[in-house]
Amino acid sequence: MKKCLITGITGQDGAYLAEFLLKKGYEVHGLKRRSSLFNTDRIDHLYQDPHVENRNLWLHYGDMTDSTNLIRLIQEIQPDEIYNLAAMSHVQVSFETPEYTANADGIGTLRILDAVRFLGLEKKTRIYQASTSELYGKVQEVPQSETTPFYPRSPYAVAKMYAYWITVNYREAYNMFACNGILFNHESPIRGETFVTRKITRATSRIALGLQEKVFLGNLDAQRDWGHAKDYIRMMWMILQADEPEDWVIATGKTTAVRDFVRMSFAEVGMEIEFKGEGVNEKGYVSACNDPKYQLEIGKEVVAVDPRYFRPTEVDLLIGDPTKANQKLGWKPEYDLEALVKDMMQSDLKLMQKDNYLKEGGYRIMNYFE
Ligand code: NDP
Numbered sequence: 001m002k003k004c005l006i007t008g009i010t011g012q013d014g015a016y017l018a019e020f021l022l023k024k025g026y027e028v029h030g031l032k033r034r035s036s037l038f039n040t041d042r043i044d045h046l047y048q049d050p051h052v053e054n055r056n057l058w059l060h061y062g063d064m065t066d067s068t069n070l071i072r073l074i075q076e077i078q079p080d081e082i083y084n085l086a087a088m089s090h091v092q093v094s095f096e097t098p099e100y101t102a103n104a105d106g107i108g109t110l111r112i113l114d115a116v117r118f119l120g121l122e123k124k125t126r127i128y129q130a131s132t133s134e135l136y137g138k139v140q141e142v143p144q145s146e147t148t149p150f151y152p153r154s155p156y157a158v159a160k161m162y163a164y165w166i167t168v169n170y171r172e173a174y175n176m177f178a179c180n181g182i183l184f185n186h187e188s189p190i191r192g193e194t195f196v197t198r199k200i201t202r203a204t205s206r207i208a209l210g211l212q213e214k215v216f217l218g219n220l221d222a223q224r225d226w227g228h229a230k231d232y233i234r235m236m237w238m239i240l241q242a243d244e245p246e247d248w249v250i251a252t253g254k255t256t257a258v259r260d261f262v263r264m265s266f267a268e269v270g271m272e273i274e275f276k277g278e279g280v281n282e283k284g285y286v287s288a289c290n291d292p293k294y295q296l297e298i299g300k301e302v303v304a305v306d307p308r309y310f311r312p313t314e315v316d317l318l319i320g321d322p323t324k325a326n327q328k329l330g331w332k333p334e335y336d337l338e339a340l341v342k343d344m345m346q347s348d349l350k351l352m353q354k355d356n357y358l359k360e361g362g363y364r365i366m367n368y369f370e
């Protein structure tokens, strides 16, 4: 039975990957942070009673900023594979917490690599590093591939650039099987609520159900290559099963503006949205309403721009070229953007329906704008 360690197991990708690897028969170990509230919602369905014999999922307290903890855990687990997914992963928040982001996302990766080297596990343990399309930052060329130069545009991306190169360096210096997956944006019903896609699908569901008036967003012009997390975690595993350690771009090859993601989400509840104005004055109005379940008045303002969501430096256009992954590993995404939006909207409508019942029962419901 293969053993793996997933840092960031409580996050979107960690949760899907844990489920995927358990199904493949792995013994899965996950690093989780101590928090004052439960933070295991996404993996609670995988939880196993600690008193049961033959468990194959183990959670360990730890933190990417704590070398001694990481060394001890890797020594105890002796993993065949490490998936380093833990990170302060919010680009805008990284402008507020640049030093912490560098520590967790940049030096954190070094801590993992060096723990493996220090423990003499270079030949045994394969390492996947969660690199990102944010490395490309300011547009140098499109579509972006493994050979496109980097130009990071946030403290997050700069920290991830260190992580990228230290992974390459340890591979070359110590012959380690260490690989970067340069993943473009990938989303799902369990995407963090403050990333733009989930913020939109949650808000659209709440607006349709009458729980919220409108949603405030930032840059509606940004274009992203959005895929489904389930397709992308499969590729993380494939990268570590390859014959040689290499770096890989994972993307759909198609790009869409934030504004159009809004349109697609509202279309799922039978509404057409018309955008008027420009920049901070741009607003989205309901121009048609075709589903009797979710009637909203025509002309109602449901989207507005709030400049507090603008970033000091923005990444305008991401579109990835996944040719290498297609050709060498046979990877192809199963979800397109329409299927992704549908999946997220169906899930959020169900979730928000719960809030609706609470509201009808007389409970006060929070309004989420973040
Ligand atoms: P999430 O933000 O959903 O999950 C991040 C995980 O890291 C959570 O489990 C979080 O714990 C954990 N974490 C954060 N800081 C620390 C720390 N200091 N010590 C230990 N654990 C920590 O991210 P995703 O699942 O979306 O992304 C996974 C990885 O892939 C990240 O590294 C991200 O930067 C990268 N990436 C993501 C892309 C995407 O589109 N999703 C695209 C490209 C790269 P907690 O639950 O307690 O907060």
Ligand code: GDR
Residues within 6 Å of the ligand: 089, 090, 091, 092, 131, 132, 133, 134, 183, 184, 185, 186, 194, 195, 196, 197, 199, 216, 217, 218, 219, 220, 222, 223, 224, 258, 309, 310, 311, 314, 315, 370
């Ligand atoms: P990103 O994702 O920065 O690409 O990083 P996010 O969903 O946060 O932003 C995408 C684009 O949407 C614009 N935007 C808004 N973003 C947020 N969060 N909130 C808003 O209200 C809003 N309005 C417009 C942003 O300006 C941006 O252009 C994600 C993370 O998962 C990273 O960890 C990962 O590395 C990259 O994807 C690939």
